[in-house]
Amino acid sequence: MTPPDDYSDALADTEQSSSEGFAPEFDGGDSSVKRVPDTPMALIDLGAAKIGIDVGDLREVMPAPEPLQPFQSSAPGVVGCVALRGQVVPVVDIAPMIGLPSCDQESGGVIVIIGNNELVYGVLARAALQIVQADRCVPQSICRDDAALIDRLLARLVLVNDEAIGVLDAQALPQLGVPRSRTVRHRDKAVMRDETENYLLFETDGTRFCLPLANIQATLPDAPIDRTVLSAGPSEGGVIHHGIERSLLNLARFLGMSSDTQLVPRASTILLSRPDAAPLALRADRVSDILSLRRADIAEMPSLLSSAPEMFVGVYMGADGGENYVLDGESLLAEPTLSAFGSLEHSVSLERSDRSKTNSSDITAENSMELALLVVAGAGCALEVEAVEEIVSADPAVAQRASGGNCYLGNITSRRGVLIPTFALASVLGQSVGHGSTLRAIVIIRRAGEQIGLLVDEICAFERMVVMSDGKDGGKKILQRRKGEDRTLWQVVQPQDLILNV
Template sequence: MTATYGLFAIGEACVALPLSAVREVTPCPEPLAALPVSARGLLGAVNLRGQVIAVLDLLPEIDHGSAGHRVVVVMHHRDRLLGLLVDSVHGVTSPPALQQVGTHEHRLPVSHAFPAPTQEDEGRGIVSVLDVEALFALPGIPALREDEAGDGVFGADGTAADATDLAGSMLLVRCADHRLTLNIDAVHTIVPRVTVRSSPLRHGSCRGVTDYGGAEVPVFDPLALAGLGELSAGDTEGVAVKFRDGVVVMLLSEVLELIPASAGQRFTLPGVQVPGRRYLDGVVRVPGRGDFLSLSVEAILAHEDLNALSRLNTPPRHEGVPAPRAADDEESAGQSRAGGTYLTFSVGRDFAVPLEQVVEILPFPEQYSVLRAGDEDVLGLFTHRDTVVPLYRLSGLLRAGDPSLPAAYVLVVSAGPDGRVVGLAVHALRAIERSIWEDPAAPGEAPSGEPSLEQALARRRTIRLAAIGTSDEPRMLTRVDLSAVGAALVPDSPTRLTTTSSGTGILAPHAN
């Protein structure tokens, strides 16, 4: 059975601990209590519900920043407890293989290593697995015996939890006056400071965007999602939640602790009438801490809008842009239904595109390679995330508005299931809106095979949209199928370099 490890950041290093050795994670108090002993890396002690636990810093020369953003990982080994200072929690992983680390002369506090499992951690390169036994054996470090009368790591029936039980962990958080818990498996990392900026993506529970992992990612309010109220502007902590194709940051007031799932007792939630009832799956009673509402990770990860938002401005997977889902294919075929979520934008006139068709939204590039001088539709090429993206002016393709208006954004849309993408320049982003009525698809709107550009541009229909989260009156707009346009612009066929009369080149498909 593959072991499960918790991932933590210490300075610039990413380290791992077997989850079976992690008792819990708790914020580091300021100051730590003094101990009448001295040893390298020993910072002091923390009083955790009557348990005195020494706290060790493996990199004492590193400036860890504000104490409010540090956490203490409480480790247990042979009935003894020891705290380890870390800067952040980076979720859990089960590596397929480990490479042993060590020397013949000395036992190191690191036993194994493995490649960083996610793109967010790749800057650190490798993950070092800490040797728990070696940490407890460090000279001068007082590993204090666990109080038999204390909580310990016990199941709901009071029996000791075994290592397999510990593989499931819960993150305890506070959102305004509500205390919530969620399964740590869905957490990509804890984000200690979230600065939310307004964005056209703001709608429903989405509060805007924040900088994360070198990109702008959406931020959602779990209270708004579950119908429990709203977080305030002063709430600035969060966790990055892993969806199928990217991450979305869940805004919080405070991260409290990480505990084994077996340390709490779960109760069924009664049939309370709140709008987001399906996003709550019970109440967890944690001894010594009280009751927590349990967020349904399964329901959150299945949320249609959050899944669509997770693909915007998030790094693509290593195999390229994710292929559209079956539901996306239906959308491309013009079989959408009322209630769909749309991104509205302007190219001199306002249009709407199904949100799931947009892979990313980028600022218009400062530099790009011009392919055809003076062409209103074909702008050129630019590189993004090691991919060459063909760039077109959407106003010219749609024959709408003034093509001389400056472009401000690029909608990156999928041009096929094999990772092809195309960039479509637009003048402005409007909002995220939901349709309340859609004109039925015209007969024959979904021909077999890839449509021609003319056919793709003709895939339009009238829809009635209501702006989410506002009192604005619904409006009628034209829905366009940009996935079909992208597939027509970048066909799945060999390309060659041709020369125009102006002497500039353009990549074009072979003539039949």
């Protein structure tokens, strides 16, 4: 794939600066092996191809306005700008620079904001697809011509589920002269109160917490809790993922907001990232939503509600009237007791960490693995992650129509203003719709080129599962869980098989 001639002059202008610090780093003396950071990667759809962006370079994703605002720049690829919370952000259409057709804005799209805490720019894309964990990205040793533009922009190549993905070097476009917007740190209070931040909503011991996404390193599937080790104070015991044992912290107990003495046998884990230190492992009984909150949406935290009110930004009252306690991620990271438990992270032997997997080695060796979204819609079922485009919280009115036995629930409006017909998945599958669930969500999938919303009772997990039957023989596609002692079978719901009538 050869980049267009339009960018040859810009490439020549940057050859000198590239030799001074822009060229990719290499391992040892082998120039064919690029260093790969141990971070997850976001997959971005450019229409004709996908590229990857290290999550550490990704700031946020916003809907692309139609049209973009004009922006005067002689830098290659700049097609306009957007206004993001009072800040002008230059936007680049990278697709023509790597030999692909330009991203078509007529069909909508997104702007992927890239950079650090001070300098950012935007990349025009068709969609942001999914986050892929670092251990699923297999680096490739490819001999490249580092003088070519495409090789400078996509400096690394990884294999994700047997698909070759070029990874964008976030510093490459600025080296080509693409302007970046400098974050204004000191604004008046009115502007500060209009700023929004994304939070992960989760529940522990019946208490709902919101934690800033910027502080989260990863979410891990539920696993057994070993109470024979690391059980003291806020720690419920040890939990093992991928050969690493961590102290599982109960925030509700530590913050004096839980009197529940019932011990759960297993739980999911949220890893709270700590610079230059092991992450904190927080217990999550369920992860239910991602919320975009303005400062003005968050009320002050009454000091009597917690033994440590300084750990909170405040309280957000949900649509159901329930309290959602908004945590201050930086305060949690600075808390010495929690930090002490975080430093107890250690590697464990294969015998302890993988005993159940060893018993099923014959299955996993012969069967392929697949990432799936596990949901409850009357009964448990799975959705292939490739078909899932977005998960949004369910409006109470939509959930009420489902409780009345309706299959078609009307239309919802996407963030880009597109009407999406929505159906109760349980009714479509001939199951009874769950009643009274506060965890309902709408999973937006693509079916025959169109977006469809499916109301589910609960989001269970994103998980890699064993393919027991691929469904190619005319039967149903069946996946099997492989975590802990859970070997349950889950049937895959294929979008094209759903009978949907308005």
